[in-house]
Amino acid sequence: MSQPRLVEVRQRVLKQNDLLARELRECFHRAGVAVISFVSSPGAGKTALLETVLTRLQPEYRVAALVGDLATENDAVRLARSGAPVRQIVTGTVCHLDAQMVQRALDGGAGFSLESLDFLFIENVGNLVCPSSYDLGENLRFVLMSVTEGEDKPLKYPTIFYTADVAIIAKMDLAAATEFDLEAARRNIQSVRPGMPVICVSAKQGAGLEDLLGAITAVRKVSEAARA
């Protein structure tokens, strides 16, 4: 009977994704485009908010979007109403985007070149669990929770809040109807991610959009300063 022997490996499981994400980040930086992603549960309002953001930024900035969806192209059609170029990534049964899917979408003739953009937005598949493991090379990651989902999303899904940079509380126009406790939500966010900035918005009524647009354009100023 032979004895088992241990072979040391010490390798991050998602090393390939992380390497590719780093390449993408460098490529975005060289092209001068700021890349911002949105993650949330299904139905939290990513598409509605992103449609508004694309529309509002366009007079001044050149924008485009990649949108991940399991099966339909409904979200891409909605986003395209903003007039911005939009490319769909149909993931099939895969519940998240990874760096390779983003790279393939960009290589496969996305309908825009990175050099021609100021902002590229990535809408992830609606899921608060799986996307947290995958770096997409973005400069900023927004995690959305909507008031209709309740205040405890951060406590149930801390990892996605931990991997995101800014939290957005969406559908604020419904806060009163759903008896949403904003202070409890803020406490929960700070509990899993101390110091995380929080922006409250209503894509429908426009509340908080200036703050959100400010956070988005600030990313560009930071990346411009880094290149200078």
Added chain:
Amino acid sequence: MHELSIANAIVEGVAEKAARCGITRVAAVHLSLGPLSGVVRDALLFAWPLAAEGTVAEGAPLVVADAPVTIFCSHCQAVTSPRSWRELVCSACGSAAGRVASGTELEVTAFEVDDDEPATVG
């Protein structure tokens, strides 16, 4: 449920290292897993045999070691384990100024091979 993708990535990493060393059969795979990795242990263990089937790791158990969550406090500089990983408060001074120091691990630490396999160099 992205644990099958994760299990496949583990198998790929192990198979690559094994091939470099001329190893044809892996007896067990050791993984360090933190609660902040976003990967659920039970779902991963469920997906593991499927991912390992037909590879160098077929039949090898996946041995998961839980990595603890620790936070570095920017206020008092202590590295402590928070009471809960849903509440990243410094256990030394009580301030909520913690940065995660560990707990995001998703790393293959080692694998086991039988003694009759070639000596590892790769």
